Amino acid sequence: MGTGLLQIDLGAIVANWRALDAMTACETAAVVKADGYGLGAGPVAAALARAGARRFFVAVAEEGAAVRAALGEGPEICVFSGHMGGDTAILREAGLVPMLNSPEQFARHRAALPDAPYGVQLDTGMNRLGIEPADWATLRAEAEAGPLTLAMSHLACADEPDHPANAAQLAAFRAMTEGLSVPRSLSATGGILLGRDYHFDLTRPGIGLYGGLPFAAARPVVRLSLPVIQVRDLGPGETVGYGCTFTATRRTKIATISGGYADGLIRAMSGRAPLFADGTAVPVAGRVSMDLITVDVTDLADVPEALDILGPGQGVDALAEAAGTIGYEILTSLGPRYARAYADAP
Template sequence: MTTSRLSIDLDALKANWRALDAKSAADVESSAVVKANGYGLGAPRVAQALAEAGARRFFVAAAEEGLAVRQALGPGAQICVFGGHGKGDAAILEQADLVPMLNSVEQYRRHRQALPGAAFGIQLDSGMNRLGLEPADWAALRDEALAAGPELVMSHLACADEPDHPMNRQQLEAFRSMVAGVEVPCSLAATGGILLGADYHFQLTRPGCGMYGGLPFADAQPVAYLDLPVIQTRRVEPGEAVGYGNTWVAERPSLIATVAAGYADGLHRIMGPKTLTYAGETPCPIVGRISMDLITVDVTDAAEVPDYLSLLNDKQGVDDLAENAGTIGYEILTSLGARYARHYRG
């Protein structure tokens, strides 16, 4: 078998959700963000596990994602769509019983005209300048929208992963002002906002990357484990090069393993020079360039060459790979390729 194995620890996922849930008061609801196919780990199974852990409200980016989650969860759970009610979304929103987070006056009018009795939420722009009603538009629409009975009023923090950034307090005060007197649940905090403390929690939090083992939740348990199959080994002599561009040249007699994975599977080319794989406890560095489907690894120091080399594990997590690639753990998780054979445990 030449397919890499992506193992997802559902018990760790649930433990991370419960740990984030415990950081807010008992009267604060913790939802679960399962957009981007459950951060690359498979939204249906992820959502089912989080429902078992206690989540009752879920967030996706687009209506099509919400349909897949609804099919996995069945009736009962609330599934909210960050992207709101886009053109052509009415049929899916109605079929899957989704709650669009309306981001503009135009979306509000569209939703109320197409699905006048259907649930909705409101997203406000508290300073990120990305999605949501700006203060002037909210002031004009507020009374009408609140009279129609939204499920939730929310906004999103731009700098929550930097606890001391002044933007956090600035957005908190802006959001407080915009929701003063609002009697429906309000939400500002995703993972980073949860860690900022109770001022940011309001009535609902939205754990995301921290549930999946990523920063900014430094205490998260690893959730994703990735093993790459060895499909060939070869001996190379000092002075011989490996891979495209001759970027790595052997300085000693070396044993090189070629594994079936590459940048087509979300393993970014730039991470190669700093990234290790593991043969049991033995670190084995990637050598040469990561190509589309193949990676070459120096396994000279391994006691024996296993059938699989471990890339994501308890020693090297998504944020380690992210640092090697000059990016963030979110991108590593959501780039994990469709070719991986996903296995769920727990």
């Protein structure tokens, strides 16, 4: 096989969802946007639905339609971007619930789908999406009179427990939703970890389901093995790859493996991120290129048929740290060329 093998443990995703759910006394939804954080929204959502999740969140209506096709009727699928121009038919046909973000979206939805349910996303200080406090004061009575199903906001600094923005946003959310007769939601993964004050009626974990920080107790979800295409011996002074950035200082064995920045293994990993052979770390030698990575395997007794870049030796956040990024980017960048193998949830 010439492409990498991405193994996805649906049982671990379900276990992470259950662990986060056990931290709260409210409903726990699941965020499956960006194709389930790069791992396949259909299989991920189906496994979580079997485990008891009844509400899912996606970024855009097109994602919601794909999740509906995987789940069938029943679970509620909410769209963070709200009701965009051109979304009406998708929202109606897939039975999606837009989280309305502005007076313009509110007017669009009420005109196009007056009997269809909707939620509202309120801006409590992140200044990214959401209805601002003055506009909400004007819209609130009309919103409550319609088929409103959820009021939500989003924390900007939930992964920093001591950041003052958390308490400020909590206070703003309470002020904007006091007396509201529908469920409220403020917390994703980080907010769940902040404690009960942030949980309200529904939480919506994302990255924690997929084994990433800030949920340090999460079970690992992915293993990515990259096949070795060729092994060569270098003498001292010989160089490797674009720019000749690696120079051998001894007799060196180089393995060229299938994978590169076209597959989400970003160029910033060059010379920094290790790979693993049965738990033994081996360093990247030279630059990561579009389709290939060169690895110094000199100290291995035997070179295996594949090396792991994600797995027991290195999780998504460790790889992200080596690449100078975050685990979210590592997961959501995993490319379409990988063969994907799913371990079913029990």
